[in-house]
Amino acid sequence: MFAQERSDTIKLKEVGIKGKLPPAGNTSISSTLQGHELETSKGSSLGDVLKVIAGVNVLKTGSTISKPVIHGLHSNRILILNNGIRLEGQAWGAEHAPEIDPLIADRMIVIKGAESVRYGAEAIGGVVMVIPPDIFSGDGTGGSVSTVAAANGRSITTAGMLKGTLNGLRDFGWRIQGSYKKSGNVKSADYYLGNTGLREFNYSAAAGYRTAKASYEAYYSQFSTTLGILYSAHAGTMEDIAARINAGEPIEDYGFNYRITAPRQRIVHHLAKVSARYDLGDQRSFSLIYGFQRNHRKEFDFRRGDREALPITDLVLNTHTLNIDLVKSRDSTFKRTFGFNGVAQVNTNIPGTLANTFIPNYDSFTGGLFAIQKWKSRSWELEAGLRYDFKLFDAAGFRYLYNSRDTTGSVAEEYYGGQSHFHNVTGSLSASYILFTHWRYISNFGVAWRAPAANELFSNGLHHGAGLYEIGDPNIKSEQGYKWINAFKYVSDRLSVELDAYAQYINNYIYTRPDLTYRQTVSGTYPLFRYRQTNASFIGADLSMACVLLSAISYKINVALVRARDLSHGMYLPFIPADRIDQSLKMSLSFKMLSNAFVQVGHSYVAKQTRYEPGSDYTEPPPAYHLFNMMAGSNYRMARRELSINAGVDNLFNRKYKDYLNRYRYYAHDIGRNISLRIAYKF
Template identity: 60%
Template sequence: MLKRLFPIITLILLLCANSSFAQNDAYHITLNVTDENTHLPITGVTINLFPSDLKGNSDGAGLYKFTFSRQEAKTPVLVKYSAVGYHLHQQKILITKDTSILISLNPIVNKLQEVEIKSKQAATPRTSIATTLTEKQLEKTRGGTLAETLADISGVNMLKSGSTISKPIIHGLHSNRILILNNGIRLEGQQWGAEHAPEIDPFIAQQIHVIKGAESVKYGAEAIGGIVITEPPALPQTAAISGNVNLIGASNGRAVTTAAMLTGGLKAIKGFGWRLQGSAKKSGNIKTADYYLGNTGVRELNFSAAAGYQTGKSNYEAYYSRFSTELGILYSAHIGTIEDINARIEAGRPLESYNFSYNITAPRQKISHQLLKLTGHYDLDNHHKLDITYAFQKNQRKEYDIRRGDREAIPITDLVLSTHTLDLKLDVPLAHGAKRSYGINSMMQVNNNIPGTLANTFIPNFDSYTAGLFIIQHWIKEKYELEAGLRYDYKYFDAAGFRYSQTTAQEQQNENTEQYYGGNNSFNNVTGSAGILWKFNTRWHLASNIGLAWRAPTANELYSNGLHHGAGLFEVGNPAMQNEKGYKWITSLKHSGNLLKFNLDVYLQYISNYIYSRPDRSFKQTISGTYPIFRYTQTNATFAGIDFTGSYQFLPAFSYQLNASLIRAKDIKAKNYLPYIPADRISQAINWNLDLKGSYLQFKHSFIRRQTRFEAESDYAPPPGAYHLFTMTAGTSIKLGQQSMSINMSADNLFNTLYKDYMNRYRYYTHEMGRNLTLRLAYKF
């Protein structure tokens, strides 16, 4: 497809080049408007030229182009620039030839927060291959998990463990290969587990960015697959109180979700702003197309608070959040004997019948995650900018299993992970609109198994110390932008664990069964990335990015040798694991026309020492039941794929939308297919925008192919068949004086299809969720 598009692009460029020579009697002027502090382009600047009648706005690249006849150019021209958040700027220019003029606008002090938001969005520089979900888009998915919120982005899928646990997949990679930033802080929990969902409340986000490239230079290790950035709203600069309230109800699971946010300031302290936010959720047993899934309820309670103070040259902010959830683990994933598990896999569904219930019993998980963030931003002399950020995170994960006697109230796993991070970044402006950033990142982690579980530890206690240095430079030109960076990381990992080497109660009484494990490991790596954006014109852009990222093996990949309770698997690690290194190239072609808009991403990634868990088709019988055995191994692997997102407005009120993604992944050592790679998928939708108030109706169809690229006899059951899903969504917005009410209704799995998804780790025993009707109300004041 790219071979067909390149001749078209070349032809367009030639036509544009030819047209520049067509008028020899005129001068061609380009105004390049940038922010004086960040040196990034400013969109939507109003530009007036006097005494002529020319008037316009800068485009997405901060550019405004106009043509002056030689006759008009005999006298100086007065140019005035105005933009929200910037001081009015004017200058006189004498036009004597074709030229490009760079203009820097000075931000207004009392709009400092808005300027800061733009500088923070350098997290998604224009040379990155990134997708942003806006506030309006997020309103249509409120009430879902982070993975469910991102699932409609082309190239992003979900890894699920039953119906209650999900985590995002970017280009076939997940868990410790996806870096998640919560309000600018990398999320540090027990994310190594396939059934350990990210501890983030999506209600805090005003925008969510997904970077698909391997851009670990700025963010550090583990960004092999991509980066997810949740961005909360800016703190207010006035004393006026504002906020929103969300109320959501869903039919499947009889779920009820409520959330609220309140923001304001203090009249007595100019520059002070605050924000309070919270959410709660309760749902019961999920139902497939024709049966309930036992013990699949969820309870969730989240809270966050932020306060900040701004002066003319500095900005300080404190942020605290607490995420807590309790969720049931599907009964059918915990099975007594080998005969039972074979019978369930053959049946493909639970052998028991369940009714609806909100009760959550063992097996279950109980997780809490706390984050404290302190930041300081300083505008130094010569327009240098310094950012200092400290964060503390405490993650506690308790997993409860079905146990004898009164032991079900005792967690079988009780982990506490404490993380301290300190980050420093210095931005230095250079000549001709370039900018250089220097950074230092440091992290200290302590992971402890809390005594009293009366069970083997799944991963050991460990201390981990990480330090990193980076340098990034950004160049902005009229026709292109460049960004390149280099980084060095060092990690020290000290683990110490204890377990019984046998599994039965009688064998555990033997004094010789005690086993100590662990050891010291150190890892280091140099990474780099480079990206370029070609701006052919305002409608056609081409971006390309290449990056080297890495990660050290996690504690479970090194040392696990036991039952992973939440996953319902018996996992075996390998202490000899090496660093995983990924080399990723991704190119994106973007067209933004009046009627036709599309984005085509093509990527290729090579990962050396790729770590994955592989089913060995045997079972392990323990005191609590019988479980499939998965062993961690390493190989060299390749990932290649295409993502496409496009829309076409074929009538004033109607548009057609198409999303598609495919990925090919292989073990190049064994020349086999890799397991658990998403199947090809395509979704299409018809959108009807009823009026200018935001009323809309959407009918969507999704098709997911059967995963045919798998190794026979390598899994406990072959991949499930292809399936079609239909969704209908409608919404409107109602003005209530100065306030507004948004109403959104959706019907997922409209025709109540009974199906299985290959990326669900519980697909051996169960089907996916059936029809789900959701009503969302959002009141803003």
């Protein structure tokens, strides 16, 4: 169902720019990555792939974990669709990366509006759609193999995909895919970051059958990763952690190795999907998608004796999703959609950790009904939607309480949790209008909401992956967001410009703020963060421009600005992206036997985050920084086969810097120079 959505964003070809606007299409304000842009980002995480889009940043926890940020919002406010199924994992932490293999994607779409009506709660900040290749496209059998090698971390990534149709039965399609990645300790400009290795093994399979009136598809994938957590984020005493933060970089010297030891994470995510679509006649269609996901998260910390092999956190989240759509059209000017989304979840702490649970066991049931009406003419398109959601959340957990005054070392158990109900009505109104030959205006207003997550309500302990001690608030209420975003697009043969301006108000915005104290546990001492709630505003703009300067030289620039305020207290909000400019100059080359040859030089500027409350964090925001990169590549085509090679250098001048959105900036600098080589063969 979701894979059929299309985007209005117009992408540059290798040299020229397509200057023809499609007829009034999607009223969502979105951007699409595909083709060359995906090829040159192979081997990167989902967050790093998407950051080339204006308005998208990356929230990092060291070098091994990243997640996308859209207009200052992230985590449970960004709904991620993996092959049409909303991704449901243990995503409640800033250091919990999405369990998706970007190498499976044929294209990725980022929707920047508050799209709660169509996609459900938790789309308050936007939607990311990861869409694999169509299993019915092409004739016969084809595929690809690729390898990515990177010097920093001495990483190697290999991937392969094979797809096709059966001989004599073109209406039966299939696809298999897999990837493996191994990386060791990465290096900043002048020192190694201890325990930053990564192992990742992923695979998927899909099969489908279609008739004149129906189509059916089955899909399965597994994502599994083991990753190290920076040693420097874990300290033994209050004096030790204060010294680490004061130094701003590791006190110890680490060399290179591939070992991954505690603290570390081990995550395995299974996704199974079956879908069916029927043509009911009279321009009516019915579609059904069922998905099952099992997310198993283990986190390991420093422990004494034979407990080292025991996880400190061991969680299994089982999720069932059901999407039903009924669509009624009338020629090309009218479309009405009725739908239902249901989600049932059971989260279980596996016994045997011999540690307090960070979040409780819980059951969650969500149901939503929606209706969307679309009208369309030659030059404009109008869409209106209304939705109602209900959520039941039932939690039950316990903690061990140690009586420090009792010399016998007595231990008591504290039970916590309870049942909560959340419900809300949301709506959206959007319009797209072709102003002139090359101009289009899109406006989207959405009302969205999000119920609080388990960690925001009940956490009271060490968040091992983040190296933080977090305390939730059981009285936290649902967030309610109102977002108005407007886009002006200009497209001609030599110039493409898009300006997005937005304003968003969020009632009961949930966030963590540093407590500026430390909490000591049996495993060490950690900065203390508390969950708070306030009314907040987000105002900003994104500019994306591409132009052809000469016949073989093109220039691109992205600018992203966001301003966020705590309206209840008249303060700035913490952990909001700083102003950012990304630009590149590309020269296309022409050689016999080669195609799409190019050389590209890029530059990124990230300003210091000056919209910050002095004394509200353990360290002030880091200074502004400039990064430069280079890339060159070409394709060699032989009949239906194609070999592509590109090489690149990130952080060309080995700049020593810190990013405000890296949660480990307290203890270390970001990654230094990285030389990479990508080779892909398509057949």
